[in-house]
Amino acid sequence: MKSHAKASRRGFFAAIIQWGYRERGAAWVFVLPFVIGFLIFNIIPMAYSVYISFMDYNSFKALNSIKFIGFDNYVRLFHDPIALNAFVKSFIYTVFYVPGLILLSFLVATLLNRAFALRALTRTLILMPYVANVVAVSIVWSILLDPFGGPVNQLLTKLGMDPPLWLSGVKTALPTIAGINVWQSLAFQTIVFLAALQGVNKELYEAADIDGASRWRRLWSITLPVISPTTFFLVITSIIGSFQNYASVRMLTNGGPGTSSRVISLNIYEEAFTLNHYSYASAQAIILFAIVLVITIIQWKGQKRWVHY
Amino acid sequence: MEMQSDFDSGGVKVTIQTKKYTIVLLMMMMLLSACGSKSDSGDGKTDEAQNNGSASKERVVTVYEDAKRAESEEMKKKIADFTKETGIKVELNIVPGDGVEIYKKIDVDMISNEKTDIIRLTNPILIDKYGSNGWLYPLDELMAKENYDATKIYGKYLPKFQDGKTYVLPDQAGKWAVYYNKKIFDDAGVPYPSGEWTWDDYIETAKKLTNPAKGIYGSYMLDYDNYMYMLARQYDVSGYKEDGTSNYDDPAFKKALQFFGDLGTVQKIQPSWLEFKSKKLSWDGFMSGDYGMHFIGTWYTNQFKDKTTYPRDWKVGITQIPVPADGKGNNNFGIVAGYGINKNAAHLDDAYTYVKWMAENSYKYNGNLPARVDLSDEDIKALFQKTSDDLSGEITVEELDKALISNNLGFVDEKITGPGSTEYSNIILQEAELYLVGQKSLDDTIKSIKERADRAIKDAAQ
Numbered sequence: 001m002k003s004h005a006k007a008s009r010r011g012f013f014a015a016i017i018q019w020g021y022r023e024r025g026a027a028w029v030f031v032l033p034f035v036i037g038f039l040i041f042n043i044i045p046m047a048y049s050v051y052i053s054f055m056d057y058n059s060f061k062a063l064n065s066i067k068f069i070g071f072d073n074y075v076r077l078f079h080d081p082i083a084l085n086a087f088v089k090s091f092i093y094t095v096f097y098v099p100g101l102i103l104l105s106f107l108v109a110t111l112l113n114r115a116f117a118l119r120a121l122t123r124t125l126i127l128m129p130y131v132a133n134v135v136a137v138s139i140v141w142s143i144l145l146d147p148f149g150g151p152v153n154q155l156l157t158k159l160g161m162d163p164p165l166w167l168s169g170v171k172t173a174l175p176t177i178a179g180i181n182v183w184q185s186l187a188f189q190t191i192v193f194l195a196a197l198q199g200v201n202k203e204l205y206e207a208a209d210i211d212g213a214s215r216w217r218r219l220w221s222i223t224l225p226v227i228s229p230t231t232f233f234l235v236i237t238s239i240i241g242s243f244q245n246y247a248s249v250r251m252l253t254n255g256g257p258g259t260s261s262r263v264i265s266l267n268i269y270e271e272a273f274t275l276n277h278y279s280y281a282s283a284q285a286i287i288l289f290a291i292v293l294v295i296t297i298i299q300w301k302g303q304k305r306w307v308h309y
Numbered sequence: 310m311e312m313q314s315d316f317d318s319g320g321v322k323v324t325i326q327t328k329k330y331t332i333v334l335l336m337m338m339m340l341l342s343a344c345g346s347k348s349d350s351g352d353g354k355t356d357e358a359q360n361n362g363s364a365s366k367e368r369v370v371t372v373y374e375d376a377k378r379a380e381s382e383e384m385k386k387k388i389a390d391f392t393k394e395t396g397i398k399v400e401l402n403i404v405p406g407d408g409v410e411i412y413k414k415i416d417v418d419m420i421s422n423e424k425t426d427i428i429r430l431t432n433p434i435l436i437d438k439y440g441s442n443g444w445l446y447p448l449d450e451l452m453a454k455e456n457y458d459a460t461k462i463y464g465k466y467l468p469k470f471q472d473g474k475t476y477v478l479p480d481q482a483g484k485w486a487v488y489y490n491k492k493i494f495d496d497a498g499v500p501y502p503s504g505e506w507t508w509d510d511y512i513e514t515a516k517k518l519t520n521p522a523k524g525i526y527g528s529y530m531l532d533y534d535n536y537m538y539m540l541a542r543q544y545d546v547s548g549y550k551e552d553g554t555s556n557y558d559d560p561a562f563k564k565a566l567q568f569f570g571d572l573g574t575v576q577k578i579q580p581s582w583l584e585f586k587s588k589k590l591s592w593d594g595f596m597s598g599d600y601g602m603h604f605i606g607t608w609y610t611n612q613f614k615d616k617t618t619y620p621r622d623w624k625v626g627i628t629q630i631p632v633p634a635d636g637k638g639n640n641n642f643g644i645v646a647g648y649g650i651n652k653n654a655a656h657l658d659d660a661y662t663y664v665k666w667m668a669e670n671s672y673k674y675n676g677n678l679p680a681r682v683d684l685s686d687e688d689i690k691a692l693f694q695k696t697s698d699d700l701s702g703e704i705t706v707e708e709l710d711k712a713l714i715s716n717n718l719g720f721v722d723e724k725i726t727g728p729g730s731t732e733y734s735n736i737i738l739q740e741a742e743l744y745l746v747g748q749k750s751l752d753d754t755i756k757s758i759k760e761r762a763d764r765a766i767k768d769a770a771q
Contacts, residue, residue, distance in 0.1 A: 058768070059442065059769070060416060060419075060438055060439075060442045060444070061442050061443070062420070062443065063420060082739075139589075142587075142589060146587050146588055147583075147587055148583075148584045148587055148588060165583070165587075167587065168583050168586060168587040168746070170746060170747075170748045256586060256742055256746075257583070257586065257742055257743070257746040257748060258739065258740075258742045258743035258746060258748045258749070259739065259743070260748065270735075273413040273416065273417070274413065274731075274735060275731060275732050275735065276416060276731075
């Protein structure tokens with residue numbers, strides 16, 4: 001009896017080991033570390049966040065004393081001008097950041113795709129802002145754009161211009177942050193665009209040249225359609241990234257002046273960790289997730305019109 | 310199938326199989342240990358090591374401290390003396406950041422049942438937040454066991470809670486003062502301020518010191534919430550009405566906010582809010598030597614003692630705070646800070662010893678005013694003498710006494726404390742900034758603060 005049980009246990013373990021050597025099993029063995037990490041650090045916290053958003057965990061109290069309150073936190077959001085304003089600010093930030101980033105990175109990639117002296121060095125240098133620490137970048141830009149005697153405004157004043165307040169201006173803070181982030185994120189987008197541009201079949205350009213196509217026509221009818229899957233990928237990831245922007249806003253303006261650059265990610269952080277409104281912050285995070293999801297689905301559906309695989 | 314039989318057949322293969330299991334097991338253990346929580350006790354000891362402390366008879370207390378304080382000589386000396394006197398070893402759980410930032414991490418630790426024993430609470434809002442929400446261990450039984458009469462020692466400074474229990478013993482009851490840079494006064498040929506003076510006098514003095522060509526401002530103030538309403542507090546106007554709602558629509562608050570804003574934008578005696586924020590000026594900016602006077606709490610005295618962090622070629626003076634000219638607001642203000650014990654503390658008895666010792670002795674190290682009412686005039690004079698000695702006589706005992714004790718000023722709380730005070734404070738800062746940068750009118754700002762504070766108070770009550 002005992003030896004039978006031992007044999008069947010050995011058989012079970014052997015079967016598992018054996019399974020690991022089969023293709024399907026081997027695939028699982030390879031993805032398992034990621035799946036475990038994804039479950040622990042993404043799926044479970046997300047599910048817990050959804051759960052918390054329906055509770056009354058909006059004060060600094062013990063977890064075992066929280067109660068279910070249904071959609072109250074979600075309803076509250078629509079009566080909270082600061083939270084609504086934060087969502088609007090995030091949209092405005094996206095409007096400045098994404099087109100700026102896509103257009104500029106495409107332009108830089110086009111320039112870098114040409115043959116010129118020190119091209120390799122230039123391609124390396126463009127990576128420098130990307131690898132720089134966000135805190136260091138924020139400090140440097142804060143000094144450069146200081147409206148009280150900063151070098152940029154000194155230069156503008158010497159040129160006879162009325163310099164803006166940049167990060168300190170109610171109307172200029174958000175576009176300035178977007179500009180700084182475009183500068184810092186440019187490298188990644190540029191490299192991806194560059195790879196896409198280099199993948200465009202040269203014969204297509206030669207054929208267009210023979211047909212007498214203009215430079216603009218070549219761009220519009222060959223380059224943009226061929227690299228459209230890359231553009232689509234970059235637009236989607238940029239939009240998602242722009243809604244998640246927190247670190248640079250925190251470092252550059254901390255949402256100010258007033259609430260003029262208080263984007264939703266910062267608002268969620270402040271609600272959760274300064275005011276201990278954990279449930280309310282979770283509700284805001286879930287709404288943000290839903291908005292990003294809807295935007296992504298719309299883009300996904302809309303890609304048929306302009307993305308050519 | 311062949312492989313199956315290979316694995317089933319004895320000896321060497323089984324050994325390989327066992328090794329594989331062992332490797333998988335080890336990897337799982339490493340993964341789990343990496344995911345586990347760790348209490349950094351400063352010297353790398355974990356919770357387990359701490360909990361075993363009692364088993365090995367070593368008496369230990371674990372304490373939250375911010376990085377800057379943990380590194381200060383004052384803190385090191387204080388801890389060394391505590392250990393020498395009590396035999397209890399202190400392990401610091403150092404939290405990155407300073408000021409109120411560290412409480413974001415401590416809040417989460419509390420919810421996660423972290424066992425670090427001691428939390429230092431640096432203002433009445435935090436004392437109320439931790440005490441009223443049940444995160445602190447009540448000290449009453451421990452004190453009763455040894456007939457420790459906290460009321461006799463700390464009197465009016467002993468923080469009170471709605472349930473009547475004692476959760477915090479105060480270690481300081483700081484007041485406010487005006488510190489001044491004697492070199493800037495000398496260079497401008499302005500006599501040092503002394504004795505009673507009004508805010509008008511302060512502004513006039515600061516104007517004489519301000520020298521834009523040299524980058525010198527006559528005054529320096531920070532971005533704390535209480536600067537927005539300091540004048541209202543001097544008049545002892547409460548932040549709450551009798552019915553519990555916000556009292557921010559009282560004209561005193563409007564006047565106070567306008568007064569503070571005007572110091573930078575109209576009087577131009579100190580960096581405007583916009584300049585302060587744009588240049589990211591810091592809480593220790595006065596130590597740069599570019600400002601004539603600094604209106605701040607007495608906790609700031611320590612910065613003048615620390616010539617390693619703040620090397621300076623100028624001497625400091627101190628005088629009492631200015632008051633409104635109408636004579637109706639002749640008050641100084643300040644806050645109480647203190648120590649509480651985490652309700653999940655791993656070393657309760659030793660933690661109690663620590664709280665008591667720090668509450669009684671901290672003032673001897675940091676140059677701040679003690680929260681003890683049982684000290685004699687001689688004790689206070691001895692404290693001032695030590696501060697004066699530590700500052701190589703830059704400030705005399707008489708000057709300290711005149712600025713902080715022997716004057717005609719009453720005393721009121723510096724902060725607005727009560728239901729929803731954390732959020733109330735944030736609302737004031739957020740809305741006041743809109744006024745200070747010109748985004749909102751003064752009336753609209755006051756109206757917004759009142760409305761939002763009312764909502765926050767109502768939410769807190771629920």
